[in-house]
Amino acid sequence: MKEFHARGIVSGKGAGPALVSEEAISFLGDIDIKSGRVVGDLASVRNASVRGTVLIIPYTRGSAGAWRFLYQLFKHGNHPAAIVSNIVPDPAVIQGAILAGIPTVCEPQGDFKEAIANGQRVEVEVKDSIGIVRLG
Amino acid sequence: MELTREEEDMLAGKQGATKRVAMEGLVQLGRAYGAPRMVEIGYAHVHAGMALYLEDVEMIEELAGQNARFSVPTSVNIANADTVNWQQTGAPEKLARLQQRAGTAHHKLGSSCTFTCTPYWAGHWPTWNMHMTSIESGVTVFCNSVIGAKSNRDGYFSVYAGLTGRYPLFGYHLDENRRGNMLFAVDAQLSGTTDFSCLGFHIGKVVGDGVPVVTGFKRRPSLDELDALGVGMATSGGVALFIIPQITPPYASIEQAFAFGPVPDPLPVRRADIDAVYDYFCTSPTGDVDIIHVGCPHASFEEMREYAEMLRGKKVSANVEFWITTSRAVRNMSQEQGLLKVLEAAGAKVIADTCPISCHFARTVSPDPALGVVPPTIGTVLVDSAKQAKYVRDMIRCDTLLAPTAQVIEAAIAGRYAGPTAQGRTP
Numbered sequence: 001m002k003e004f005h006a007r008g009i010v011s012g013k014g015a016g017p018a019l020v021s022e023e024a025i026s027f028l029g030d031i032d033i034k035s036g037r038v039v040g041d042l043a044s045v046r047n048a049s050v051r052g053t054v055l056i057i058p059y060t061r062g063s064a065g066a067w068r069f070l071y072q073l074f075k076h077g078n079h080p081a082a083i084v085s086n087i088v089p090d091p092a093v094i095q096g097a098i099l100a101g102i103p104t105v106c107e108p109q110g111d112f113k114e115a116i117a118n119g120q121r122v123e124v125e126v127k128d129s130i131g132i133v134r135l136g
Numbered sequence: 137m138e139l140t141r142e143e144e145d146m147l148a149g150k151q152g153a154t155k156r157v158a159m160e161g162l163v164q165l166g167r168a169y170g171a172p173r174m175v176e177i178g179y180a181h182v183h184a185g186m187a188l189y190l191e192d193v194e195m196i197e198e199l200a201g202q203n204a205r206f207s208v209p210t211s212v213n214i215a216n217a218d219t220v221n222w223q224q225t226g227a228p229e230k231l232a233r234l235q236q237r238a239g240t241a242h243h244k245l246g247s248s249c250t251f252t253c254t255p256y257w258a259g260h261w262p263t264w265n266m267h268m269t270s271i272e273s274g275v276t277v278f279c280n281s282v283i284g285a286k287s288n289r290d291g292y293f294s295v296y297a298g299l300t301g302r303y304p305l306f307g308y309h310l311d312e313n314r315r316g317n318m319l320f321a322v323d324a325q326l327s328g329t330t331d332f333s334c335l336g337f338h339i340g341k342v343v344g345d346g347v348p349v350v351t352g353f354k355r356r357p358s359l360d361e362l363d364a365l366g367v368g369m370a371t372s373g374g375v376a377l378f379i380i381p382q383i384t385p386p387y388a389s390i391e392q393a394f395a396f397g398p399v400p401d402p403l404p405v406r407r408a409d410i411d412a413v414y415d416y417f418c419t420s421p422t423g424d425v426d427i428i429h430v431g432c433p434h435a436s437f438e439e440m441r442e443y444a445e446m447l448r449g450k451k452v453s454a455n456v457e458f459w460i461t462t463s464r465a466v467r468n469m470s471q472e473q474g475l476l477k478v479l480e481a482a483g484a485k486v487i488a489d490t491c492p493i494s495c496h497f498a499r500t501v502s503p504d505p506a507l508g509v510v511p512p513t514i515g516t517v518l519v520d521s522a523k524q525a526k527y528v529r530d531m532i533r534c535d536t537l538l539a540p541t542a543q544v545i546e547a548a549i550a551g552r553y554a555g556p557t558a559q560g561r562t563p
Contacts, residue, residue: 064273067291
């Protein structure tokens with residue numbers, strides 16, 4: 001098992017298979033809340049479901065409405081188990097993740113980007129702003 | 137993050153579970169952005185509780201049920217149905233009744249039940265340097281740029297800020313972030329809110345989430361035009377603040393807008409840039425339309441007067457639906473002024489609390505058979521706002537036409553839009 005440190009943004013613990021997006025994601029429009037599927041123009045993850053995955057993204061694309069769609073994904077039971085973003089997500093995304101209780105980290109350290117692959121089991125744990133990402 | 141004694145008490149639950157949850161959320165948000173402390177806010181524009189989203193009204197009801205109260209003046213954002221005259225928009229009664237429950241909950245919470253995206257036209261006008269929060273990015277940009285208050289683009293956490301009276305100090309609450317990073321020189325004659333809406337859309341696309349400094353206006357833009365400008369920017373970009381020297385407090389000059397640092401070379405904005413936005417939103421090949429809409433963002437009293445002048449003694453064609461959307465406060469003012477009678481006699485639907493995006497978009501992404509909500513069947517919508525055009529096109533996924541207000545109202549009377557369509561523009 002490999003362990004990476006990261007900045008903890010939203011507290012909690014979540015695990016699931018990795019879903020690695022090469023493109024930035026907008027929670028308003030890119031993901032269908034009723035199915036959890038990626039419907040936006042994101043070539044690397046198109047049609048994949050985010051449900052139960054650890055969503056790995058470079059950053060989030062801005063919309064002040066993002067919180068609602070992330071929260072609605074949760075209400076429909078289609079939310080990711082955790083989010084790992086290279087860059088700190090937009091305030092609206094953080095607000096949605098807190099409401100939905102989705103553990104979120106950013107700035108994973110070391111060679112995380114090289115180590116991570118689609119489908120790999122990932123565990124994210126955040127406590128007191130300290131994030132840990134475990135691959136195994 | 138350094139907290140005051142009172143904030144620590146809230147976090148420890150000494151002021152009840154609601155404030156504890158709110159403060160926990162605000163502290164996590166603050167830590168994510170390196171906020172050193174909280175600021176006291178003077179105003180919050182908050183989430184309505186949207187009937188078209190799953191268990192969303194219930195979120196607000198839950199707060200009201202816990203005897204929570206807002207601790208600052210609070211206005212309420214747009215909703216999914218006109219809670220008084222829902223039949224006008226074809227909303228199912230079940231949906232309207234659910235939306236009304238949000239109003240009841242907000243009354244308990246102490247909110248002013250504005251149900252609008254333009255609370256400033258309903259009397260919510262903060263002051264220069266006042267920290268505030270807003271769930272609606274158009275309100276954020278208006279209050280930052282026209283009034284000089286301090287607001288980020290927030291989401292649900294505006295509710296948390298309203299409950300605690302606190303918000304973490306980061307982003308546009310810090311003076312160091314309230315300075316320009318791009319300079320635009322407008323070299324075009326602009327007239328009316330649609331032109332300003334298109335100018336804003338153009339600038340927002342170029343500047344992204346930066347702070348545009350805009351110069352070159354031949355005259356002082358009206359309040360409605362400034363509103364349209366900011367909303368346009370917040371639609372295409374992540375803009376929270378624009379600076380027009382001599383208008384945006386406290387910026388007296390271009391130099392001050394750039395904090396007396398280097399001033400970048402101005403980017404010219406020409407008429408062709410504005411026209412390109414009109415073109416971009418004219419996707420329908422013909423002038424046949426189903427819904428004709430004005431009032432995005434929600435119309436001011438001045439705009440209601442303009443509409444009434446254009447429609448006095450005229451009749452909206454039976455071929456189309458003509459919607460005017462505004463806040464209930466402005467609708468009431470219009471009624472007292474005798475404008476509502478003029479507009480309704482002409483066959484316009486004067487709708488409060490909602491708009492085409494707000495009452496149809498969620499039907500598209502989240503139809504709910506239990507509420508009688510089915511996806512809408514709309515061919516083409518003609519609008520006078522770039523914001524409404526963008527969301528109608530991208531989210532409701534129907535064709536749009538975008539034209540200045542006067543032409544939009546002429547089309548409502550004629551029953552058909554005679555201006556340039558996609559076919560007319562694309563060779």
